[in-house]
Amino acid sequence: MSKDLGNVAxxxxxxxxxxxxxxxxxDHSRQVLDELEQGGKVENTSTGRSSGGGNEGNVARGHKANLSNPNTSEESKQRSEQVLEDLGQ
Structure with a gap:
């Protein structure tokens, strides 16, 4: 990822x-990030890893922790549930 696009993301x-x-x-920011991700210009923002790999165990643990955090919004918990489902967890 280029330094400038990293700052944008x-x-x-x-x-x-x-x-x-x-x-x-x-919503606009989500759209811009989706476009950057689809173009392969930045790492995946939903899991914090690039399409080339990453540590899925750490990603899954982070999202599981998010689900049990009472200070997390329902929207964030729903997103974590989706990521965990995508990871097969």
Whole structure:
């Protein structure tokens, strides 16, 4: 991933997780990240790993921890459930 695209991706990830950002802006950031991922320009944001590999065990443990965290939003828990399902967990 190029340094500039990495910064772009990090900015959009931050916007998605910022409670002060509107849902419209979050949707836009999700769309931009999806386009960057599909083009292979940045690593997969849902699992934190590139399409070339990664440590699925750590990814799964992180999402499992997210599911049991009482401070996590329902939307985030649903996303973690989807990632775990995709991983076959």
């Amino acid at each position: 990090r900015g959009h990830k931050a916007a998605i997780n910022n409670p002060n950002v509107s849902e419209e802006a979050k």
